[in-house]
Amino acid sequence: MKMEWSDILVAKGIPFIEDQHDIIDIKFNDEALTEEMLDEMQKVDFKNLHSIKEVKKGDTIAVRHSGKEGKDGINIFGKLVKRPKAKKKLLKVGQGALIKGNTVIAGLEGKPVYKNGTFYVFPVHEVMGDVDIANGNIDFIGEVIIHGSVKEGMEVKAHGKIAIDNNVAGAKVFSKSDINIQKNIISSEIAAGGEDVEILNRIDCLDKMKDSIRELIKAADEIKALTNNVNKDGEIVKLLIENKYKNIPKIFFKMLKYKCSDGEEKNEIIDIIKNKLIGLGPIEIQSVNELYKIVEMIEDKLKELNKNIALPVDVNISYCQDSVIKSSGSIYVNGKGEYVSDILAKYEVIFTNENAVARGGLIKADNKIQCAEVGSEGGVVTKLQVAKKGHIFAKKAYQNTVFIVGSREFVLDTYSRDVHVYLDTHGDISVDRLNG
Numbered sequence: 001m002k003m004e005w006s007d008i009l010v011a012k013g014i015p016f017i018e019d020q021h022d023i024i025d026i027k028f029n030d031e032a033l034t035e036e037m038l039d040e041m042q043k044v045d046f047k048n049l050h051s052i053k054e055v056k057k058g059d060t061i062a063v064r065h066s067g068k069e070g071k072d073g074i075n076i077f078g079k080l081v082k083r084p085k086a087k088k089k090l091l092k093v094g095q096g097a098l099i100k101g102n103t104v105i106a107g108l109e110g111k112p113v114y115k116n117g118t119f120y121v122f123p124v125h126e127v128m129g130d131v132d133i134a135n136g137n138i139d140f141i142g143e144v145i146i147h148g149s150v151k152e153g154m155e156v157k158a159h160g161k162i163a164i165d166n167n168v169a170g171a172k173v174f175s176k177s178d179i180n181i182q183k184n185i186i187s188s189e190i191a192a193g194g195e196d197v198e199i200l201n202r203i204d205c206l207d208k209m210k211d212s213i214r215e216l217i218k219a220a221d222e223i224k225a226l227t228n229n230v231n232k233d234g235e236i237v238k239l240l241i242e243n244k245y246k247n248i249p250k251i252f253f254k255m256l257k258y259k260c261s262d263g264e265e266k267n268e269i270i271d272i273i274k275n276k277l278i279g280l281g282p283i284e285i286q287s288v289n290e291l292y293k294i295v296e297m298i299e300d301k302l303k304e305l306n307k308n309i310a311l312p313v314d315v316n317i318s319y320c321q322d323s324v325i326k327s328s329g330s331i332y333v334n335g336k337g338e339y340v341s342d343i344l345a346k347y348e349v350i351f352t353n354e355n356a357v358a359r360g361g362l363i364k365a366d367n368k369i370q371c372a373e374v375g376s377e378g379g380v381v382t383k384l385q386v387a388k389k390g391h392i393f394a395k396k397a398y399q400n401t402v403f404i405v406g407s408r409e410f411v412l413d414t415y416s417r418d419v420h421v422y423l424d425t426h427g428d429i430s431v432d433r434l435n436g
Contacts, residue, residue, distance in 0.1 A: 011076035011077075012076065013073060013074050013075040013076045013081070014073045014074040015073045015081075016070060016071060016072050016073030016081055016082070016083035017070040017071040017073075017083065018070045018083055018084065018086075019067055019068065019069055019070040019083065019084075019085055019086035020067035020068040020070070020086070021067045021086045021089070022064060022065065022066055022067045022086070022088055022089040023064070023065040023067070023089075024062055024063070024064050024065075024089055024091070025062060025063045025064075025065060026061070026062050026114055027059075027060055027061050027062055027063070028053035028055070028061060028112050053111070053112060054109070054110065054111055054112075054140060054141040054142070055106040055109065055110065055111075055112050055121060055141075056106065056109050056141070057106055057107065057108050057109055058105055058106060059105065059106045060103055060104070060105055061097065061104050061105065061106055061112045061119060061121070062091070062103070062104040062114070062119055063102060063103050063104075064089060064091050064102040064103075065102075066102070067086055070083045071083065091104055091119070092117055092118040092119065093118060093119050093120070094118045094119065094120040095120050095121070095122065096108050096110055096120055096121030096122060096123065097112075097119045097120055097121050104119045106121045107121060108121055108123055109121075109123065109141050109142060109159075110122050110123040110124070110125075110141065110142045111123075111124075111125050111140065111141075111142065122142070123142040123143060123160070124142055124143045124144070124145060124160075125138065125140045125142060125143070125144050125145070125158075126144075126145045126147070127144070127145070127146045127147060127148065128147050128148070129147065129148040130146075130148035130149050130150070130151055130166075131146055131148070131149070131150045131151060131154050131156055131171075132151040132154060133151075133153070133154070137154055137155045137156070137157075138155070138156045138157065138158070139155075139157045139158075140157070140158045140159070140160075141158075141159050141160075142158065142159065142160045143158065143160035143161045143162070143163075143177075144156060144158040144160065144161070144162045144163070144175075145162075145163045146162075146163065146164045146165060146166075147165050148165065148166050149164070149166040149167040149168065149169065149183075150164060150167070150168045150169070150171040150173060150188075151169065151170075151171065152169055152170030152171060153170060153171065154171045154172075155171065155172045155173075155174070156171070156172070156173045156174070157173075157174045157175070158174075158175045158176070158177070159175070159176045159177065159194075160175070160176075160177050161175065161177045161178045161179070161180070162175045162177075162178075162179045162180070163179075163180045164179075164180070164181045164182065165182050165183075166182065166183050167183045167184045167185070167186070168181055168184075168185045168186070168188045168190070169184075169185075169186045169187065169188065170186065170187050170188060171188050171189075172188065172189045172190075173188070173189070173190045173191075174190075174191050174192075174194070175191075175192050175193075175194070175313070176192075176193065176194035176195075176313070177192065177313050178192060178313050178314050178315070178316075179192045179313075179314075179315045179316070179327075180315075180316045181315075181316070181317050181318065182318060183318055183319075184318065184319050184320070184321070185317055185318075185319065185320035185321070185323045185325070186320075186321050186322065186323065187321070187322045187323060188320075188323045188324075189323065189324045190315060190317070190320075190323065190324070190325045190326070191324075191325075191326040191327075192313045192314065192315045192326070192327045192328065192329070193312070193313050193326070193327055193328025193329065193346075194328075196309050196312075196313075196328035196346075197326045197327075197328055198258065199305050199308055199309055199328075200309070200326075200328055200346055201257075201258055202255075202258045202305060203302060203305050203306065205251055205254050205255045205258065206255070206269075206298050206301060206302055206305075207302065207387075208247070208251050208407075209248070209251045209252070209255065209273070209298060210295055210298045210299065210302070211406065211407050212245055212247055212248050212251065212407070213248070213277075213291055213294055213295055213298075214295060215245070215407065216237065216240055216241070216245050216248070216291065217288055217291050217292070217295075219240055219244065219245075220233065220236050220237055220240060220288045221288060223236050223240075224236065224288070232286075233285050233286065233287050233288045234282050234283045234284060234285035234286065235282075235283065236288070237277070237282040237285055237288065237291075238280075238282035238283060241277060241282060248277055249277075249278055252270075252273055252274070252277070252278055255269075255270060255273075256270065268297065269294070269297050269298060269301060272293070272294055272297065273294060276290065276291065276294065277291075277294075309328065309346075312327075312328050312329030312330070312346060312347060313327065313328055313329045314327060314329040314330050314331070314332065315327040315329075315330075315331045315332070315345075316331075316332045316334060317331070317332070317333055317334070317335070318333070318334055318335025318336065319333075319335045319336040319337060319338065319339075320333075320338045320339070320341045320343070321338070321339040321340065321341060322339070322340055322341060323341045323342075324341065324342045324344075325341065325342070325343045325344065326344045326345075327344070327345045327346065328346050329345065329346060329347055330345050330346075330347045330348040330349070330350065330365070331343055331344075331345040331348075331349045331350075331365075332350050332352055333349070333350070333351045333352065333353070333356055334352045334353060335353060335356065336353070336355075336356060336357065337351060337353070337356035337357040337358055337359070337372070337373075338357075338358055338359070338361060338363070339357075339359050339360055339361070340359070340360035340361045341360075341361045342361055342362045342363075342364075343361070343362070343363045343364070344362070344364045344365075345364070345365040345366075346365070346366055347365060347366055347367050347368075348365050348367050348368045348369070348370070349363050349364070349365045349368075349369045349370070350368070350369075350370045351370060351371045351372050353372065354372050354395070355372060355373075356371070356372045356373070357372070357373045357374075357376075358371045358372075358373070358374045358375075358382055358384075359374075359375065359376050359380055359382060360380045360381065360382055361382065361383070362383045362385065363382070363383070363384050363385070364383075364384075364385040364386070365385075365386055365390065366386060366387040366390055367386065367387070367389075367390050367391075368386065368390060368391050368392075368393070369384050369385075369386055369390070369391075369392045369393070370393045370394075371384070371392075371393065371394045371395070371397075372394070372395050372396065373394075373395065373396040373397075374394045374396065374397040374398065374401050374419075375397055375398030375399070375400060375401040375412075376398055377398060377415075379398065379399050379400040380398075380400065381400050381401075381402065382400075382401050382402070383401075383402040383404065384401065384402070384403050384404065384421075385403075385404035385405075386404070386405055387405075387406060388405065388406035388407075388423055388427075389423075390405060390422070391420065391421070391422045392405070392419070392420070392421040392422070393419065393420055394419040395417065395418065395419075396415070396416075396417055397412055397415070397416050397417075397419045397433075398412070398415050399412055399413055399414055399415060400412065403419075403421040403429070403431065405421060405422060405423050405429055406423060406427075408423060408427075408428065408429035409429070410429050410431055412431075414435060415435075416433040416434060416435055417433065417434040417435075418432075418433060418434050419431065419432070419433045420432040420433070
């Protein structure tokens with residue numbers, strides 16, 4: 001067989017082996033999703049698509065894995081062929097991040113960011129525009145600043161403060177700290193104080209139930225004295241609940257909403273109220289004095305719940321309509337006011353604008369409510385409610401405005417000025433006002 005020159009190996013070099021590059025393993029997703037990725041995700045809640053990654057102090061946010069050196073080669077003439085050397089990747093950190101060996105850790109709680117080769121942890125998440133379906137819901141461990149509006153169907157949650165420069169419409173905003181909303185709130189829910197708001201709901205129900213049962217005991221004793229114990233105590237209690245204290249079953253069913261909300265597997269208060277005061281339960285009561293046990297249990301539970309409330313936080317708003325605003329501290333209305341909304345605060349509700357209106361809905365606080373103008377010439381019903389030691393002030397109030405202090409209620413029958421409502425030393429409702 002004749003050999004071709006092309007089949008003969010005359011010389012052979014040794015190829016170089018490339019360096020293996022350093023790898024920085026980022027422990028949080030810092031990439032934007034592409035259109036191709038979205039097409040593959042058929043069943044996606046697009047409002048939660050762009051979740052904010054958050055870290056706690058001491059969490060690992062990146063690790064550098066060192067590469068391996070390669071090897072230079074030799075060409076066919078026996079000369080050295082140097083390999084292209086990989087550049088070493090250095091770990092760089094800025095605000096909120098620290099380097100320990102080959103690891104980047106968070107120096108504080110917040111949002112991890114990798115920008116221009118540097119790692120940061122920011123305690124504030126800042127949105128330069130609107131919160132909408134394009135950006136997704138926000139659930140962040142730190143403070144949130146939104147330089148736009150929160151659009152319909154969206155949610156903003158934060159452990160830190162929330163500041164919103166524009167409107168909130170058809171949305172929910174929840175924070176464990178203060179909330180400030182500069183413009184209008186329409187058909188939305190705003191709550192500051194986190195779990196404290198739910199605790200306050202339970203406290204409110206228990207307070208109302210305690211006061212109602214005390215009044216029930218007093219009324220039953222008066223009837224017994226007048227009738228010389230002709231009727232059994234249980235029958236008297238049942239008749240009183242059916243005719244005068246219909247609010248007791250209503251409060252009970254509201255209490256069921258908050259049952260076991262603090263992790264209780266068994267709620268003795270719920271059980272004893274159900275057995276003694278709901279349906280045919282009162283028939284089993286042998287003595288009205290049995291109800292004092294319920295009052296004592298409620299008082300013990302109130303002490304426990306009040307101990308669990310953290311530092312109060314506040315809400316500042318301008319105007320709200322068809323919305324619910326809650327705070328474990330105080331609520332300040334600094335703009336036009338409110339229309340057919342529920343504004344519920346632990347301490348105070350203050351309308352700071354002398355031209356603000358409170359028109360329809362419920363305004364409730366323990367200590368003080370201070371309004372400018374309440375109700376309207378058309379007689380829209382507006383309720384203002386404080387605890388027994390609370391005070392209600394209004395510069396102007398129209399007919400059908402309802403003032404509630406503790407369990408006492410007063411309905412204004414005519415337009416009045418400089419209204420001050422409170423309980424006097426006898427526990428009766430007192431209304432100081434100027435007519436016309």
